[in-house]
Amino acid sequence: MRIALFCFVLAVLNLKAELPVGSFRWVGTPEETNRISKAVESGAQQMSRLVRMIARNRLTESTRPFQVITFTRNGEQMTAVRDDDNPIVTPLNGKPVEWTRKDGKTFRVSQIAAATAITQIFTDDEDNSRQNIFSLSPDGQSLTLTVTLQSSSFTVPINYSLTYKRIEKK
Secondary structure, three states, rough: HHHHHHHHHEEEHHHHHHOOOOOOOOOOOHHHHHHHHHHHHHHOOOOOOOOHHHHHHHHHHHOOOOOOOEEEEEEEEEEEOOOOOOOOOEEOEOOOEEOOOOOOOOEEEEEEEEEOOEEEEEEOOEEEEEEEEEEEEEOEEEEEEEEEEOOOOOOOOOEEEEEEEOOOOO
C-alpha cells in the first residue's frame, strides 16, 4: 500500500515537473511550411467559389505560426504568450476564460495540462474552434504543436503540426 502511494505521489510530481514550461522558437522547415499551405488550401477548397478567396485569406492569417511561445506556470494557472500577443491566462483544469487577441477578436480559451503536454482550445461566436496540443519531447528541448481547426463551414477538420525548439536562457 505504501509503495503504491509513493508511486502515485512520484507520478504526480513528475507530471508537474515535465510540463512544457519555458520559451520555444519555431524552427520552420520547408516541409512544415508546405503542410500549412496544403492545410489552408484544403480548407479553402471546402468553401463555395464565392467565399473561397476570403476563406483562404482568413485561414492563411489564422495558421501563421507563432515565432516564439512562452509558457509559465503559477500554481494551478498557466500563462501562454505567443509572440507579442496578449497573454493567455487560464486555470489548468480546463475551465474556459474569455481572452481577447491583440487585434480585438474575443475567444473562449481553456488550457489543460497532462504529463508532458498542454492542450489549448479556442472557440468563438461563429462556431469555429482551434485546438493546439503542445507536446514536449523526452529530452525537453523540442515542442511539437499539433493544430486542429474546425468550423461548421468545413466538411473535415484542418490539421497540421509545427516544431519548436527550446530557447536557452542567457
